[in-house]
Amino acid sequence: MALSAEESGRLAALLGGHAERVTQRWTEIVAGSLRGRLSQAELRRQVQDLHSAIVATGEHGAIDLSAESAAELRAALSDLSRGRARQGFSATETAISVFALKDVLAGLVEEAGGDNALRDYIAFSRLIDEMGLFTFESFVRTRESLIADQAEQLLELSTPVVKLWEGVVAVPLVGTLDSARAQVVMERLLQTLVDTGSPYAIIDITGVPAVDTQVAQHILKTVVAARLMGADCIISGIRPQIAQTIVALGIEFGDIATKASLADALRHVLRLNGVETARRQPRRDV
């Protein structure tokens, strides 16, 4: 849906001929929709960038947004939407920055008049629609990459390996344990086992809402890997509903020690080490 060379030429002439007026009006419309959340100067610079990209592309022949010749225009559009997405503007607010050009053009085409006015305006509109869609797509792409970044940060955050006692480390798992997280957990745990020389590791699944076969498999693999390194693993935090589900599913943990709570698991490990824990008698006040 590209503009022909003549149409592009006319568009470039129209926009280039009234450069000051076009950018002025364009900036005003966009500023109205953004309600002062972006400085006038910044907005003006963005509009000018877009304006000169369109004029430059139009002067060199037919404007085809997907063609090599429109690379500069595409870059200007994606710069705009990247900026908007990062600053937290909505998709509509981003697209309006491009669609505002339609209003500006409507005035200019009407003024210029001529036999082709209507046909030209329709053709220009189509180009602007296409530019709008392109902006929208780069906006979404930017947002998606932001979300992916955050997911990665979350992955970093959510898997601490803590030292509970001399020779005992624990991994409290919280949330969904997918393959990516399971991998991170396993790596962290094994590395901590090496770093601390701990012979015991407790994997606490209190915070895991559902233990299905995939989660169980990840846990089992982690336990086997830890054993290969000479460490013993205990799985704790198995609530009644999880225990019943695991039985119904038919998952077997074999000879891996499992406990209902982290406290039980720690007591179990301490006992294995010959440490007895006993409740001290409350002191009697005479």
Added chain:
Amino acid sequence: MTAGIDLGHPQAQAIRSDEDVVRVRQLVRGVAVAVKLSLVDQTKVVTAASELARNTLVYGGGGTVEVATVDNGRRRGVRIVFADSGPGIPDLDLAFTDGYTTGGGLGLGLSGARRLVDEFEIETSPETGTRITVTKWSR
């Protein structure tokens, strides 16, 4: 009335990625809470949904899930339909054998899911793909 849960109307969700499996779990949990399933039954039906949704994704190449509440006059329950247009399951008896897998999992997903729910129906063919309907009733 539980917020956000439209009783009676099935809620649909596409299964295209691992994140969708998580969404299916949350959707099923929401409906299970709304029909007042016990905590154990909630966990069971959510786990079954998780297994079947992952099967739909891994072996069916993606598909859709529909979660609805059902009422037989005496009890209420959750009905979940998983549909894909994948290659189907050639040998059902083998697929339901504990420990049998063609993927690399534990081989307990399909058989385990059947044990976790009250009703389990499966239709499968190479032409139409696989359609699994499961129901869990409140006690």
